[in-house]
Amino acid sequence: MESSLNFFTGFKFQDLLFLGEAAVRTLLISGISIAAGTVLGVLFGWLLYEGRIFASATLAPVLDVFRSIPLIIQLVLFYNFAPIIGLSLDPFACGTIVLTVYTAALAANVARGGIEAVAIPLRRASRSLGMTYWQDMIYVVAPIGIRAIFPAWVGVALGVMKDSALVSVLGYIELLKASQILITRTQEPFLILAVAGAFYFALSFPVARFADRLEQRWSQ
Amino acid sequence: MDYNFHWRPVFRDLPELIEAGLVTLQVAVLSMLIGIVVGIVLAIMRMKGTAPARWVAVAWIELARNTPALFQLFFFGFGLGAFGLHLSPFFIVLSGLTFNNAGYLAENFRGGFQAIPETQMRAARCLGMTATQAYVRIIIPQVFRIVYHPMTNQMVWAVLMSSLGMLVGFRELSGETQFFASRTFRIFEYFAVTAVIYYVIVKLILGFSRVLAMRLFRY
Amino acid sequence: MIIVKELHKYFKDLHVLRGIDLVVEKGVVLSIVGASGSGKSTLLYCINALESIDSGSITVDGEDVHAKGTDINLLRRKLGMVFQQWNSFPHLTALENVALSPRIVRKLSRAEARDVAARRLEHVGLGDKLNSFPNALSGGQQQRLAIARALAMEPSYMLFDEATSALDPELVGEVLDTMRLLAEEGMTMICVTHEMGFARDVSDRVAYVHDGTIEEIGPPEQIFGEPNSEKTRRFLSKVR
Numbered sequence: 260m261e262s263s264l265n266f267f268t269g270f271k272f273q274d275l276l277f278l279g280e281a282a283v284r285t286l287l288i289s290g291i292s293i294a295a296g297t298v299l300g301v302l303f304g305w306l307l308y309e310g311r312i313f314a315s316a317t318l319a320p321v322l323d324v325f326r327s328i329p330l331i332i333q334l335v336l337f338y339n340f341a342p343i344i345g346l347s348l349d350p351f352a353c354g355t356i357v358l359t360v361y362t363a364a365l366a367a368n369v370a371r372g373g374i375e376a377v378a379i380p381l382r383r384a385s386r387s388l389g390m391t392y393w394q395d396m397i398y399v400v401a402p403i404g405i406r407a408i409f410p411a412w413v414g415v416a417l418g419v420m421k422d423s424a425l426v427s428v429l430g431y432i433e434l435l436k437a438s439q440i441l442i443t444r445t446q447e448p449f450l451i452l453a454v455a456g457a458f459y460f461a462l463s464f465p466v467a468r469f470a471d472r473l474e475q476r477w478s479q
Numbered sequence: 480m481d482y483n484f485h486w487r488p489v490f491r492d493l494p495e496l497i498e499a500g501l502v503t504l505q506v507a508v509l510s511m512l513i514g515i516v517v518g519i520v521l522a523i524m525r526m527k528g529t530a531p532a533r534w535v536a537v538a539w540i541e542l543a544r545n546t547p548a549l550f551q552l553f554f555f556g557f558g559l560g561a562f563g564l565h566l567s568p569f570f571i572v573l574s575g576l577t578f579n580n581a582g583y584l585a586e587n588f589r590g591g592f593q594a595i596p597e598t599q600m601r602a603a604r605c606l607g608m609t610a611t612q613a614y615v616r617i618i619i620p621q622v623f624r625i626v627y628h629p630m631t632n633q634m635v636w637a638v639l640m641s642s643l644g645m646l647v648g649f650r651e652l653s654g655e656t657q658f659f660a661s662r663t664f665r666i667f668e669y670f671a672v673t674a675v676i677y678y679v680i681v682k683l684i685l686g687f688s689r690v691l692a693m694r695l696f697r698y
Numbered sequence: 699m700i701i702v703k704e705l706h707k708y709f710k711d712l713h714v715l716r717g718i719d720l721v722v723e724k725g726v727v728l729s730i731v732g733a734s735g736s737g738k739s740t741l742l743y744c745i746n747a748l749e750s751i752d753s754g755s756i757t758v759d760g761e762d763v764h765a766k767g768t769d770i771n772l773l774r775r776k777l778g779m780v781f782q783q784w785n786s787f788p789h790l791t792a793l794e795n796v797a798l799s800p801r802i803v804r805k806l807s808r809a810e811a812r813d814v815a816a817r818r819l820e821h822v823g824l825g826d827k828l829n830s831f832p833n834a835l836s837g838g839q840q841q842r843l844a845i846a847r848a849l850a851m852e853p854s855y856m857l858f859d860e861a862t863s864a865l866d867p868e869l870v871g872e873v874l875d876t877m878r879l880l881a882e883e884g885m886t887m888i889c890v891t892h893e894m895g896f897a898r899d900v901s902d903r904v905a906y907v908h909d910g911t912i913e914e915i916g917p918p919e920q921i922f923g924e925p926n927s928e929k930t931r932r933f934l935s936k937v938r
Binding site: 698 | 746748771772774775781783787788789791799802804832833847851
């Protein structure tokens with residue numbers, strides 16, 4: 260009798276609230292970073308496409324650095340670098356900045372791919388119809404390009420959502436950090452990890468499935 | 480800016496850091512090798528398996544792809560502790576990375592298998608090959624070419640993911656760096672050098688993969 | 699000798715083969731002609747067990763193809779098969795394409811297998827392409843490669859499933875010439891084909907398949923000259 264009761268004694272209702280709050284923080288930091296990073300990434304992607312040689316000699320290698328170094332190292336580096344140049348940033352701000360740049364580095368490649376997906380002859384056709392550069396970009400390149408890259412972008416966004424767990428290394432209490440704290444206190448590792456894992460899964464899986472479906476439908 | 484950079488202690492410890500970089504490479508390569516084998520098995524289970532086999536494969540693949548890598552590492556770290564199973568830091572990282580690699584690679588392999596026309600199998604069987612011979616000699620070599628690029632990317636991911644080892648007490652490159660950094664309080668300097676080492680490792684892998692591709696894929 | 703007796707085959711509700719009886723003796727070249735969907739390719743696939751059968755029997759040199767205890771891998775070594783789609787293995791050179799099966803199925807040594815392969819490629823006129831990859835070969839060359847690959851297993855019979863149908867018109871000739879060469883060397887062949895010229899000039903016997911049955915079978919002079927069946931006459935007048 261006692262053992263069955265024991266199973267939940269360590270884990271109280273407040274703890275669930277604590278996890279819930281942390282989950283909201285996960286959503287918050289990844290939401291902001293994905294939004295800002297995507298805008299920045301599209302800008303970079305456009306520069307990479309239009310800048311040709313100059314961009315591939317300057318911007319591309321810089322973005323590549325962010326894809327070649329573990330995110331956790333980027334976080335620790337920036338967190339310790341900010342005070343050196345006189346910035347005092349809390350973990351949230353610091354994490355958001357790093358995640359945003361990281362997202363932008365990933366999204367830039369995706370965005371460039373999207374612009375490239377709209378073949379040059381097609382663009383020439385629209386330009387010869389008398390569209391301006393920006394009309395062409397907005398009415399021809401964007402609709403076709405977005406279709407081509409939407410699934411890849413969803414992949415990037417979900418990746419960043421999952422990677423936001425690493426901001427915990429700066430002491431920011433997002434979902435996984437909160438789980439860790441609770442595990443130390445309650446000694447219920449399996450239960451708590453299962454709750455945290457289920458949250459990520461419930462967020463990621465349907466979106467990933469949806470993107471797969473769209474990709475299949477669009478490719479037909 | 481009145482911060483004084485101190486690089487000397489980092490350079491003194493550089494040999495240890497590079498050695499730790501080899502540990503990183505080691506665990507990443509190992510997790511890839513096992514991940515490839517398991518990934519192929521999962522892909523075949525998902526495509527051709529009985530219902531329970533398919534269910535196991537789908538669960539593995541979707542969990543690996545839809546939860547954070549750090550979560551997976553924590554699971555193999557203290558999650559298994561609930562069942563009295565305590566892995567060493569090395570095995571926590573190895574099993575976490577392998578679980579993740581296998582899940583992602585399985586989907587790559589599945590795409591690869593589906594891209595090979597059915598008629599290749601038919602032609603091989605008509606030459607008297609058994610199904611196993613046909614898989615090993617005809618189908619899988621072609622699949623490998625299709626998944627080679629995604630596999631290289633996954634290898635890079637494995638290296639980057641292994642840095643999570645520092646959160647479960649594994650002294651790979653990041654863990655070692657943290658150890659040194661906390662001893663000297665030169666956190667920025669140590670991690671800056673480590674970032675460079677990671678960058679070099681990643682570039683070496685990509686370069687090696689390109690050379691290997693030229694030798695492997697003659698067609 | 700290949701003997702087909704009272705063969706029936708269904709695809710779900712579709713009765714594709716409706717009682718086929720056929721004897722192919724050693725050294726005979728048999729052409730099977732007929733409209734698409736008449737079941738002639740299915741008949742070929744049943745002979746080397748790429749398709750199962752629903753009733754009747756097929757024996758090759760006295761061995762029942764569809765019996766439970768039959769080692770189908772062993773039996774298929776006797777039955778060389780060439781498809782409409784040539785199915786070259788793209789990751790292997792022409793030589794490796796041909797040498798692979800002799801080595802791993804017939805267990806020849808590496809050197810022996812290479813020898814066999816080189817000779818077979820020479821035989822089909824690809825002696826100068828040994829180290830080319832399939833993607834560097836034309837469709838006709840790839841089809842000849844497929845023939846060499848099948849021959850390297852030293853089969854007793856060769857089955858051709860519309861071997862020239864997927865080729866560009868200007869490449870058909872070289873493949874037909876190779877098939878003709880084999881026929882002249884005395885190979886036993888069953889050719890499902892749309893090439894009436896080939897059927898008339900090269901085969902010893904021609905079978906006209908209609909709606910899953912053999913409507914008429916006989917020497918080419920009879921089938922093409924004075925067919926007994928009105929259906930045969932009508933089919934031939936359409937394809938010529």
